[in-house]
Amino acid sequence: MTDRSAVDTIRGYFYQFDLSILSVLQLPSLEDSIEIECVEDIDVRTANDVTATQCKYYAKTEYNHSVIKDAVKHMLSHFKETLTGTKSKVSYSIRGHYAGGQEKLDAGVDIDFLKKHFLTYTKEKVTYYHHVELGLSDTELEAFLKLLTIDIRAKAFDQQFGEVITALKAALGGTKFSAEYFFYNNALAIIRDLSIKAATTDRVITKKQFLARVNTSSILFNEWFVEKKGKKAHLAMLRSEYFTELNISAHERFFMLQVDPNSYERGELKELIFEISKKWSKLSVREPSPFCPYIYVHGLSDCELIDLKRELSTEGFKVIDGHDFQGAEFSHQSIVQKATHGNGIKIKVLNTLPNVEHTVNAITKTRRVYQFHLGNSYFQYDNPAVRHIKIQVERLTDVKSII
Incomplete structure (x- = not known):
């Protein structure tokens, strides 16, 4: 990996961490929670539903359907398990930021588009159809699409970070400096620690727990925060x-x-x-x-x-x-x-x-x-x-x- 690509990869991690922080801050209830890297990168759990979100950050790459194909296939596989009763029903969300190419999805995604661009793939010169492998009908694919949201015009890196700081100030008060050096610094450490927990139950945090842990009076030396700055x-x-x-x-x-x-x-x-x-x-x-x-x-x-x-x-x-x-x-x-x-x-x-x-x-x-x-x-x-x-x-x- 070149130095430049390493920097881009790190920015991708921070983009996902920032989205996780923003997701928990935007929860409507203090008892609502997020789960880090469970079904997807971020699972947002409210009293009414669960949304599994996968996050992509390619600021220098044009959008192509292949970039999110694996994510769609993985979500469809999970959807099949909800039909058989082995997994709980969730909504699905793919959010991404790209350098261009967003118009490729402007017409929306119907069943034929889903099959052609996201569920058909070639391996060793053989064509496969993921929906056929899963045994899903068009009716079931239609139900899946109703649960799927794709946003390839997600906020740019600095714009999303600005929203995180604004949300922290709104939740905890103080100045822009305290929002970044106290609250964001701590928030970044919390999300990072959750992401490396082995057990799924240990990667869950409610909005109430998150705010309590973020709101400290010491500027901690968080290596991820210092890496970013x-x-x-x-x-x-x-x-x-x-x-x-x-x-x-x-x-x-x-x-x-x-x-x-x-x-x-x-x-x-x-x-x-x-x-x-x-x-x-x-x-x-x-x-x-x-x-x-x-x-x-x-x-x-x-x-x-x-x-x-x-x-x-x-x-x-x-x-x-x-x-x-x-x-x-x-x-x-x-x-x-x-x-x-x-x-x-x-x-x-x-x-x-x-x-x-x-x-x-x-x-x-x-x-x-x-x-x-x-x-x-x-x-x-x-x-x-x-x-x-x-x-x-x-x-x-x-x-x-x-x-």
Whole structure:
């Protein structure tokens, strides 16, 4: 597979995922459900009926009847099983987007057209008739056609995606950014996870369950979402949304980082600390309201944290951590002291999660908590007065590209 065809294939997957998301969002009842790749790509189940939908995305290919022939044959085979009572009755839908050729179906599909273009095929120079193999009469084929809908003028890739974002905003509220980076990101992961479940019953989700799982407050690192956006663009968008203030206000900012003990390098962490201090401090002698950020590092051993602070101090990078002398208990009054050009404080290190919560609670100024996590979120803090942003990253170095 060439690089170009690989990209087209991936877009085809996303097109199908987006249609699945849109299908569940458009369900009329919270108890209605979709089933992923059961009878077809997507089975939509309401209180009254089930529609099995197959999705085709060929943005660079002209429509030909052969493209959907196998889908029609498969649906007809399923229809035959409903007549014998071995399968439940469903409606059938084929949706596709093509570069052209849609006029080939403008006259509609009758029984003769169905037989000629969709049910007749040649194998090893022998002609076969699928409806004959199934033993179906013209009357039964007519009944099948009444259950079949073919739409070869389905929405283009970006147009369908726009409808998904609009539907997510309508269902869950918020901004376009939250609809895409919170809700769509999560929705994509949910549909992807359902599609690879082995058991049919595990590939079913109701609208109510879907909305509950989508509506989270953390930006998760979903590899499919990042694949679609491109990692560089993904990190740049996060920076644009949260870290591009033209005039940095004197807020109290808490940067919560997480390290992986298996790949931790002190030099990488130090470089990130320097970057946070540089970008999110104002300590000049002329600054009327000087400030510097707080930092907490999750996953760092006590010994390594001590060595890190010692090394920073030795290099002339002044840190405070709320402990005024050996053996002293943590004091929020100590940690919240103003950093100035005169006292040289560059960063305020919080050693534990209780220290973080105690300090955030003790401050009355505007507070912002930026929690970067590698796996699950490790700090739960719910206070309407405090903006708490949770962003999952693939590795620690990604944080530098975001801030």
